[in-house]
Amino acid sequence: MLSTGALRAHLLAARLAGPVATPRETSLRSYRLFAARDPRLLLGLDPDRVWGERDLLRLMADKCGVSDDPAHVSGPDVIDPERTLAALDAFAERLAGAARRRTPVLFGTGHPHRLIGFYAGLADALSAAGCLVLTPARGRGVDVMTRFGVRRYSLDYVRGVALVREPGVRAQGSAAGAHTHSPLPVRAVLEAAVEARGALPELVVGDHGWVCGAGQLGIEAIGLGDTDDPALFVGEEEGRVSVAVPLDDGVPSDHYGPIARYVLNRARLSR
Structure with a gap:
């Protein structure tokens, strides 16, 4: 069993929290673009209120622990490990509640190379607890706006976790998916579930557009967010995202294993 102290040490050693690899310049650029409603x-979030850059900086300081000094414009950004631990406990509570109710759950990630293993471990545990882990729309095409224009991606699942694949990639069942922030994949999945008259998720677990896109549609959503992902934390502040966990979402995939074990233990889903 991983203690809170041991996980705190791991977060700092793996740079999941503390000084992280996300540059301050990248975070500030994200706040500027979010304020402009890019x-x-x-x-996929449609904020209720107007969020200026200073508002976002104060929010991210409160939610993540980044510096709230607008004159701090370079160097690594910082995540407070105590905020990460508190959010992980809340995250575990939501998973425990889903397990008790045996609710249908959807997992999806825009970071398949890094986070498939983390989400897959949670999906396995919820499935073993009696939850239906949903996998609709496998193979369905989704048009996603990228910096290269609109590109066609296809939906797939790896161990119960949804992702999108780039055009021409046929490695079905592997984690070789595309990095995406788009909410369109979760909308396509939900649309397919409705068309098939199948179960709809009562909880969505993931990151990026999977969480914000689902939360905007009124589905309970929990997930992970880096310092340059203000949408998740705005969504949490406005009540559309139930839990946003601040951590670096770009470290090597094996560093997320201890976090999964901690969450499952706190949710009493360890086997």
Whole structure:
């Protein structure tokens, strides 16, 4: 069993929290674009209020622990490990509640190379607890706006976790998916579930557009967010995202294993 102290040490050693690899310049650029309502940063969220850059900086300082000094414009950004631990406990509570109710759950990630293993472990545990882990729309095409224009992606699942694949990639069942912030994949999945008259998720677990896109549609959503992902934390502040966990979402995939074990233990889903 991983203690809170041991996980805190791991977060800092792996740079999941503390000084992280996300540059301050990248975070500030994201806040500027979110304030301008750039859809690439909204991730499917339609905020209720007007969020200026200073508002976002104060929010991210409160939610993540980044510096709230607008004059701090370069160097690594910082995530407070205590905020990460508190959010992980809340995240675990939501998973425990889903397990008790045996609710249908959807997992999806825009970071398949890094986070498939983390989400897959949670999906396995919820499935074993009696939850239906949903996998609709496998193979369905989704048009996603990228910096290269609109590109066609296809939906797939790896161990119960949804992702999108780039055109021409046929490695079905592998984690070789595309990095995306788009909310369109989760909308396509939900549309397919409705068309098939199948179960709809009562909880969505993931990151980026999977969380914000689902939360905007009124589905309970929990997920992970980096310092340059203000949409998740705005969504949490406005009540559309139930839990947003601040951590670096770009470290090597094996560093997320201890976090999964901690969450499952806190949710009493360890086997």
